[in-house]
Amino acid sequence: MSGRRRLIGHNGAKGSGSVLRLPSARIAVGILAAIAFLAAFGSVLAPQSPLAINANALFQGPSLHHLLGTDYLGRDVLSRLMVGTRLSVLTAVEAVGIGLVLGAIPGIATVFVGRSFDFAINRVSDALMTLPYIFFAVAVTAALGNGLPQAMIAVGILLAPLFFRVTRAATLEHARAQYVEAAELLGASKLHVIRVHVLRKVLPNIVVTTASMTAAALLAVSFLTFLGIGVQPPTPTWGGVMSSDLDYLAQAPWAPFIPGVLIAVTVGALNALADAFRDRSTAGTLVIADPIVHTDLERADGDRQSQAVA
Amino acid sequence: MAIDNRKPWPDLVGAERHEGGADEVLRLDDLHVSVHNGAATAVRGVCLRVQAGEIVGLVGESGSGKTLTCRAALGVLPAGCAVERGSVSFAGFEVTALSRRDWERLHGSRMGAVFQDPASYLNPVITVGRQLAEVLRVKLGMRRRAARQRAIELFESVGLRQPERVFDQIPAELSGGMLQRVMIAIAISCDPELLVADEPTTALDVTIQAEVLELLRQLRDDRGLAVLFVSHDLAVITQLCDRIAVFYAGEIVESGPAAEITQRPRHPYTEALLRVASVGDFRRRELEIIAGQPPRVGADITGCRFAARCPVAVPECGSGQVRSVPVGDQHHVRCVHAARSVVAL
Amino acid sequence: MTAAPAGAPPLLTVESVDVTLGRGWRANQVLSGVDLDIWPGEIVGLVGETGSGKTTLARTVVGLVDPTRGRIVFEGQPISALRRRARRAERRRGHVQLVFQDPLRSLDPDLTVAEIVAEGLRIRGEDDGDQIRRRATAALAKVGLDATVLQRTPGQISGGQRQRVSIARALAVEPRLLICDEPVSALDASSRNHVLRLLRELRDSLGLPIVVISHDLSSLAGIADRVVVLYRGRIVEDGPVERVFATPRHPYTALLMASAPSVRDDRPLAPHQLRRSGPGPVPQDGPGACVFAARCPFAADVCAAQPPLTPVSERWSVACHRHEEWGALAPSANP
Numbered sequence: 001m002s003g004r005r006r007l008i009g010h011n012g013a014k015g016s017g018s019v020l021r022l023p024s025a026r027i028a029v030g031i032l033a034a035i036a037f038l039a040a041f042g043s044v045l046a047p048q049s050p051l052a053i054n055a056n057a058l059f060q061g062p063s064l065h066h067l068l069g070t071d072y073l074g075r076d077v078l079s080r081l082m083v084g085t086r087l088s089v090l091t092a093v094e095a096v097g098i099g100l101v102l103g104a105i106p107g108i109a110t111v112f113v114g115r116s117f118d119f120a121i122n123r124v125s126d127a128l129m130t131l132p133y134i135f136f137a138v139a140v141t142a143a144l145g146n147g148l149p150q151a152m153i154a155v156g157i158l159l160a161p162l163f164f165r166v167t168r169a170a171t172l173e174h175a176r177a178q179y180v181e182a183a184e185l186l187g188a189s190k191l192h193v194i195r196v197h198v199l200r201k202v203l204p205n206i207v208v209t210t211a212s213m214t215a216a217a218l219l220a221v222s223f224l225t226f227l228g229i230g231v232q233p234p235t236p237t238w239g240g241v242m243s244s245d246l247d248y249l250a251q252a253p254w255a256p257f258i259p260g261v262l263i264a265v266t267v268g269a270l271n272a273l274a275d276a277f278r279d280r281s282t283a284g285t286l287v288i289a290d291p292i293v294h295t296d297l298e299r300a301d302g303d304r305q306s307q308a309v310a
Numbered sequence: 311m312a313i314d315n316r317k318p319w320p321d322l323v324g325a326e327r328h329e330g331g332a333d334e335v336l337r338l339d340d341l342h343v344s345v346h347n348g349a350a351t352a353v354r355g356v357c358l359r360v361q362a363g364e365i366v367g368l369v370g371e372s373g374s375g376k377t378l379t380c381r382a383a384l385g386v387l388p389a390g391c392a393v394e395r396g397s398v399s400f401a402g403f404e405v406t407a408l409s410r411r412d413w414e415r416l417h418g419s420r421m422g423a424v425f426q427d428p429a430s431y432l433n434p435v436i437t438v439g440r441q442l443a444e445v446l447r448v449k450l451g452m453r454r455r456a457a458r459q460r461a462i463e464l465f466e467s468v469g470l471r472q473p474e475r476v477f478d479q480i481p482a483e484l485s486g487g488m489l490q491r492v493m494i495a496i497a498i499s500c501d502p503e504l505l506v507a508d509e510p511t512t513a514l515d516v517t518i519q520a521e522v523l524e525l526l527r528q529l530r531d532d533r534g535l536a537v538l539f540v541s542h543d544l545a546v547i548t549q550l551c552d553r554i555a556v557f558y559a560g561e562i563v564e565s566g567p568a569a570e571i572t573q574r575p576r577h578p579y580t581e582a583l584l585r586v587a588s589v590g591d592f593r594r595r596e597l598e599i600i601a602g603q604p605p606r607v608g609a610d611i612t613g614c615r616f617a618a619r620c621p622v623a624v625p626e627c628g629s630g631q632v633r634s635v636p637v638g639d640q641h642h643v644r645c646v647h648a649a650r651s652v653v654a655l
Numbered sequence: 656m657t658a659a660p661a662g663a664p665p666l667l668t669v670e671s672v673d674v675t676l677g678r679g680w681r682a683n684q685v686l687s688g689v690d691l692d693i694w695p696g697e698i699v700g701l702v703g704e705t706g707s708g709k710t711t712l713a714r715t716v717v718g719l720v721d722p723t724r725g726r727i728v729f730e731g732q733p734i735s736a737l738r739r740r741a742r743r744a745e746r747r748r749g750h751v752q753l754v755f756q757d758p759l760r761s762l763d764p765d766l767t768v769a770e771i772v773a774e775g776l777r778i779r780g781e782d783d784g785d786q787i788r789r790r791a792t793a794a795l796a797k798v799g800l801d802a803t804v805l806q807r808t809p810g811q812i813s814g815g816q817r818q819r820v821s822i823a824r825a826l827a828v829e830p831r832l833l834i835c836d837e838p839v840s841a842l843d844a845s846s847r848n849h850v851l852r853l854l855r856e857l858r859d860s861l862g863l864p865i866v867v868i869s870h871d872l873s874s875l876a877g878i879a880d881r882v883v884v885l886y887r888g889r890i891v892e893d894g895p896v897e898r899v900f901a902t903p904r905h906p907y908t909a910l911l912m913a914s915a916p917s918v919r920d921d922r923p924l925a926p927h928q929l930r931r932s933g934p935g936p937v938p939q940d941g942p943g944a945c946v947f948a949a950r951c952p953f954a955a956d957v958c959a960a961q962p963p964l965t966p967v968s969e970r971w972s973v974a975c976h977r978h979e980e981w982g983a984l985a986p987s988a989n990p
Binding site: 520 | 704705843844845848849851852855870871872873877878910911913914915916917926927930
């Protein structure tokens with residue numbers, strides 16, 4: 001007679017190993033490393049100048065000389081994309097950075113500062129979440145000047161509420177823990193509590209959110225540049241390349257797929273990385289198990305507590 | 311469609327029928343239970359008999375194997391655990407190798423169970439009355455009105471005041487003691503022969519615990535219910551049970567009538583437990599302890615498993631398996647010293 | 656208030672404290688008119704069942720909960736009125752420490768034992784690493800743990816050890832009063848006595864007064880000098896442990912004693928003799944009545960008014976109108 005096949009939770013097991021346990025995570029990291037490399041060295045490594053117009057080689061398909069073909073002005077697509085990586089990626093990172101700082105810090109703070117502060121910040125966050133980002137980006141570029149970095153400030157501000165909500169929820173969960181009360185009884189200041197007890201527990205949530213928000217920011221960048229907001233041609237960007245490709249769909253139907261795949265793969269990799277982080281950070285929490293299965297069989301030394309919890 | 315779970319099952323026609331006493335409700339013979347998919351043996355050579363109308367207590371520290379034994383008796387071992395050797399017999403039928411379906415027919419109708427935290431075994435959004443009535447309808451084929459009536463009667467018989475009111479309450483509205491009574495009502499609703507209780511009062515206030523223990527005694531007296539009661543609290547066990555089995559490191563080291571074991575313990579571990587237990591003599595100021603730790607679950611030890619902590623261990627204790635010997639009327643001890651004195655007789 | 660002994664003033668005084676938790680229709684008066692004194696060097700057992708308010712009382716004393724009325728006075732200073740910075744400063748002095756009931760929840764699972772025990776010292780601003788390490792190791796030694804656990808996290812040690820770490824954390828700041836909330840409920844019988852012995856030793860070696868909160872009366876027998884019984888937010892009996900256990904003056908205390916399971920069968924009264932039998936409304940159970948009247952088999956008309964805590968003899972008080980008579984009414988009375 002064997003026992004019923006049911007899941008037993010592994011309470012207390014820390015998320016073991018690194019994020020790279022899963023093959024999907026490894027692939028994602030590989031892709032992102034390549035993208036980051038391109039962002040850094042793209043302009044140096046590009047085989048040709050992204051701006052070099054060649055009237056004799058319009059709409060060419062992939063060839064030895066032009067690995068990804070040429071566009072409507074005869075410019076090498078590969079080079080354009082490689083150089084454009086920097087602008088796209090850096091501004092996406094800029095937006096996420098702004099969102100992180102503007103969102104995560106209040107997210108932790110509102111839990112510890114007074115109630116009126118908490119109320120006010122929450123309402124600001126709610127208001128921001130109602131704004132559509134395209135219009136907001138246009139408005140900000142009108143105010144600050146037409147450049148992609150400026151447009152991404154707008155995106156960053158609009159990403160902040162998401163960081164805020166996630167960080168706040170995670171902080172709330174940990175701020176009421178009994179070990180925090182114990183620290184308060186020892187006279188701990190709120191800063192001490194945050195630094196010692198809360199921060200490291202909230203960090204996994206922040207990391208996961210950062211990864212997925214970077215994906216969102218990258219999509220936003222692509223869309224904004226696709227619409228031509230914030231970028232002056234002939235500066236290459238992923239969205240920009242795709243936009244001009246669509247204008248000449250008849251002549252080169254394959255063309256938009258190239259930047260499209262690039263964007264999709266990068267975004268996908270970021271999301272896969274976010275998933276991998278999330279899986280790792282929840283590996284240490286309690287899995288709801290069949291209540292009958294409560295045996296902590298390793299410890300037989302007066303430990304009734306773990307018997308009920310495993 | 312009503313399922314009558316009281317008929318003997320056709321599947322078991324070919325099964326062996328043990329000739330235990332006519333009243334023997336549960337019988338465990340040389341039970342060995344392995345855990346972690348066979349990696350370790352957590353229960354070794356357990357022999358136990360429960361007759362109708364008696365309360366048998368299993369007592370021991372955490373990890374001593376008492377809980378696994380009671381789960382084996384119920385047929386609900388956790389994943390990764392299995393009966394390696396020995397047998398479980400219920401009402402004369404060998405049930406060790408029963409299929410899950412047949413176990414489900416046994417559960418509730420002929421065997422009832424109560425566990426430590428009643429709230430986690432009840433649906434939090436359905437009234438307790440409905441939950442009990444559902445059991446009656448499924449297991450006994452009762453109609454709705456009859457089931458409701460019977461449920462209210464059962465609530466009253468387990469000592470719940472205002473049973474009609476309790477019928478319409480959800481678990482969150484009831485206290486721990488009341489919930490435990492509800493669980494007991496559900497467990498005995500189909501008039502089972504055996505009730506298995508695994509630490510049912512551990513989480514209850516002491517005054518409520520006393521009431522629940524009285525209830526169990528009353529059920530034994532009124533219905534001839536056989537009860538298998540598991541607890542780590544020796545005081546509760548000695549107060550409630552007719553017979554006791556003391557577990558240590560997966561084995562039963564002493565078993566016998568409660569009065570006998572309390573007054574004349576023959577195993578050093580039992581003696582130590584008695585000293586340590588929450589004693590009723592409130593004037594005593596000594597707090598006894600047992601030095602050392604029990605062995606890891608499934609540890610491979612030659613000879614007596616308690617020898618490492620035993621104040622009267624001798625070299626003989628480490629050689630070969632120590633067998634359980636009778637030292638009195640239904641009183642068995644697994645100790646080298648007891649075996650010696652028996653031989654000397 | 657309990658009769659003061661000659662000489663020393665009490666270390667801690669709980670003065671007529673009421674505590675109401677929750678707001679509006681959910682408001683629940685958890686403690687009513689609690690008066691309690693703790694003197695240096697004694698171990699006081701605070702006993703109560705679920706809903707008695709014992710944990711709330713502990714939390715009120717250390718300031719995690721504010722009293723709705725009344726105040727907490729420590730060494731002459733009213734500490735319940737302190738706010739924010741003053742309160743933090745007072746806590747950093749570490750005078751009154753609380754050991755929580757569940758070490759799994761009260762110890763940060765991501766910190767090592769060393770960090771946990773030293774936390775109080777770090778909060779005080781000590782930054783001398785050696786000094787901190789020495790005092791942490793000393794605190795651990797006092798609870799019987801050696802340096803091997805220093806680098807482990809709470810998940811890697813046993814329940815009994817966790818409880819000791821929790822106590823060591825409180826001891827590291829050299830408190831003058833220790834409150835332990837159910838220190839042994841989560842442990843089984845032998846580990847339980849280890850920890851209780853430890854508490855007794857702490858009192859003996861450090862002169863540290865300890866309040867042990869428990870629902871289990873019999874474990875207090877081994878270590879408490881005095882027992883205080885709480886029922887539904889009120890103190891019903893407060894007296895020396897041997898005398899209260901020998902002849903409880905309050906019917907609820909007697910019920911607790913009779914209900915406690917025992918290996919020996921030598922109790923003068925059985926629980927059912929101390930319970931009100933039969934359903935039906937209780938005439939004395941109106942507002943303002945004795946909290947125990949609804950369950951009390953000896954309730955009389957006079958019990959429609961909540962009895963005050965009256966002294967029975969030196970350092971022994973009971974809140975019962977009929978404390979002198981009910982004994983004779985119980986079926987097989989105490990001599």
